[in-house]
Structure formats: C-alpha cells, structure tokens
Amino acid sequence: MVSFSEIARVEILKSLNSPQIPEGYALRVGLKGGACAATYLLGLDKATENDELYEVEGVKVLIDKRHLMYLIGVQIDYAQTEEGMGFTIVKV
Numbered sequence: 746m747v748s749f750s751e752i753a754r755v756e757i758l759k760s761l762n763s764p765q766i767p768e769g770y771a772l773r774v775g776l777k778g779g780a781c782a783a784t785y786l787l788g789l790d791k792a793t794e795n796d797e798l799y800e801v802e803g804v805k806v807l808i809d810k811r812h813l814m815y816l817i818g819v820q821i822d823y824a825q826t827e828e829g830m831g832f833t834i835v836k837v
Contacts, residue, residue, distance in 0.1 A: 747774055747816055749802055753823040753832060757804050760789065771798065771805035774819070774834075775812045785834040787821070 749757065757772055766789060773790040776783045792798055792807050799806045813829060822833045 746799065747801055747806060748820045748837075750820065750822040751803065754802050754804060754822045756832075758821045761804070771807045773807045774808050774816060774821070776815055783815070785819070785833055787805070787834070792837075 760766065761770065761772065765785045769791055770789045772781055772793065773786065773796075775786040777786045778784055790807055793809075795809050795811070796807045797810055797813065800806065820835050820837045822832050822835065829830065
C-alpha cells in the first residue's frame with residue numbers, strides 16, 4: 746500500500762492536527778486523469794461512499810476504491826530544495 750518517509754509523515758500529521766483543519770479530515774491519496782496521463786493527487790479531505798479509510802503509520806489515509814490498485818507501492822516523501830519544498834510521490 747502507501748508508505749511515508751519519516752519527514753513526510755511528520756509534515757502530514759502537522760497539517761492534519763492544525764487548528765485550521767476541521768475534525769474528520771484525512772489525507773487523500775489518489776489519481777487525477779487516466780490512462781497514460783494520470784498524475785498523483787494529495788490533499789486533505791473528508792471520506793465519501795467511494796473511499797476506503799486506512800491508518801498508515803499513524804496517518805489516516807483516504808483512497809478511492811477505484812484507485813487502490815494503482816497506489817500499491819507508492820511512497821510519499823517531503824523534499825526541501827533550492828526551488829522550494831513540498832511532497833513528492835514515487836512508485837517503489
């Protein structure tokens with residue numbers, strides 16, 4: 746399934762526990778687009794009837810049931826470079 750680097754896990758938990766984020770939100774991991782043009786999607790969201798809710802390394806993760814097979818083996822990292830900082834997603 747989905748895994749996190751330690752720094753990504755810490756950054757995600759900081760975001761989820763922020764006072765600005767309402768109760769009941771989780772990290773959504775998914776895909777946008779389709780076929781060869783799909784890109785990974787990350788965001789904070791509430792669950793819908795199409796979602797599976799998982800707890801991965803202490804992070805509540807929402808995944809649309811249609812996206813599950815495409816997200817197996819995905820690792821989420823957090824990088825700080827000269828260009829800026831942000832999350833990266835790689836298939837391992």
